[in-house]
Amino acid sequence: MAALRTALLEVGEPHMLIGGTAVILRGVARVTDDIDATVWAVHLDIEHMLAVLARHEIVGRIPDAAAFAHDRQVLLLRHTPTATPMELSLASLPFEREALRRAELLDVSGMDMPVARAQDLVIYKTIAWRDRDRTDVERLLHAYPDDIDLAHVRRVIQEFAAALDEPERVEDFERLLTRVRGTPRRSPRG
Numbered sequence: 001m002a003a004l005r006t007a008l009l010e011v012g013e014p015h016m017l018i019g020g021t022a023v024i025l026r027g028v029a030r031v032t033d034d035i036d037a038t039v040w041a042v043h044l045d046i047e048h049m050l051a052v053l054a055r056h057e058i059v060g061r062i063p064d065a066a067a068f069a070h071d072r073q074v075l076l077l078r079h080t081p082t083a084t085p086m087e088l089s090l091a092s093l094p095f096e097r098e099a100l101r102r103a104e105l106l107d108v109s110g111m112d113m114p115v116a117r118a119q120d121l122v123i124y125k126t127i128a129w130r131d132r133d134r135t136d137v138e139r140l141l142h143a144y145p146d147d148i149d150l151a152h153v154r155r156v157i158q159e160f161a162a163a164l165d166e167p168e169r170v171e172d173f174e175r176l177l178t179r180v181r182g183t184p185r186r187s188p189r190g
Contacts, residue, residue: 030135040092134176
């Protein structure tokens with residue numbers, strides 16, 4: 001994580017942790033074996049960023065990681081000394097720009113690391129919407145019942161659901177939210 005933070009500071013674009021690591025840093029107990037982050041990429045030179053990452057021992061974990069990133073908007077990386085997998089999403093959407101602006105610096109082993117806020121993690125996780133993401137959303141909603149602007153979350157989820165042509169995503173989120181509201185609050189680590 002320190003190598004990634006140092007490299008992204010050198011790249012000079014806004015960035016933050018997302019994914020499982022960010023959920024953990026938000027106080028939700030879970031396990032993850034990778035580091036997910038995002039970087040504002042509207043004016044980013046991917047090849048230059050890969051060179052900067054390589055100086056910090058972070059390299060592509062697939063052949064032609066740059067071409068994959070141009071096609072899929074994500075760099076699949078690996079920190080060579082620790083073999084830690086990393087996914088670096090290339091942000092370009094208005095939601096992502098705002099989420100990056102709202103990122104909070106958290107102390108991670110003496111290093112300030114920008115981390116997505118719980119509200120934005122709920123949106124990221126609802127977009128991905130795998131089983132693990134649903135669990136993360138449920139636990140984040142339990143842990144931060146007063147810190148999440150549900151009107152904003154709903155609006156963004158509706159926009160993504162329309163873009164993905166998956167209107168059921170909104171219904172799935174509403175069912176999950178109803179279930180969360182019907183259960184007692186518990187500790188994020190509980």
